[in-house]
Amino acid sequence: AQSVTQPDIHITVSEGASLELRCNYSYGATPYLFWYVQSPGQGLQLLLKYFSGDTLVQGIKGFEAEFKRSQSSFNLRKPSVHWSDAAEYFCAVGAEGGNQFYFGTGTSLTVIP
């Protein structure tokens, strides 16, 4: 069955510290992988996506993610977190050319001064 697991419900980091949000997926075909961010009261904004090619992908706002097929993971990273990065982060997986995507339950990020 297709699923996405985000093991960390909530993470707190200090401003300027590095960040890694975990995402593991279960998918029967070649996965398309996404990370979205949601600020309070807002919809989801696409941070980055992986379809094929280089397994390290760069996104907006200084985020990057690495696809590791052997570990079925697509972890999101940022070298130095800013207070404005506090939000909810969602990982999603889908199929090439498909239109149904499966989302994780999200990781809530708090940034402390």
Add this chain to the structure above:
Amino acid sequence: ETGVTQTPRHLVMGMTNKKSLKCEQHLGHNAMYWYKQSAKKPLELMFVYNFKEQTENNSVPSRFSPECPNSSHLFLHLHTLQPEDSALYLCASSHIPEGGYTFGSGTRLTVV
């Protein structure tokens, strides 16, 4: 502004009311979606429209009725809702086959 506009942003309705949520996109996308977001639960896909044709209905109760008059507009008609239907309803669009969603800001629905 993401290119996907949802109205209203907030809606409070009684259990006997009838209301509609509206979604509009001018991104040239050919697929549109309704998602329900409840606290501590994964996003739930409700309906999918490809080129105005409904292709998915994930066991959604009949008190939710979608309508897609053209590839730019999507509605969700609501009637005789239950308090557990209170949630954030998100509209999204995408271009098949490239994939990847653009989401609207959502409608926060409260059923009283």
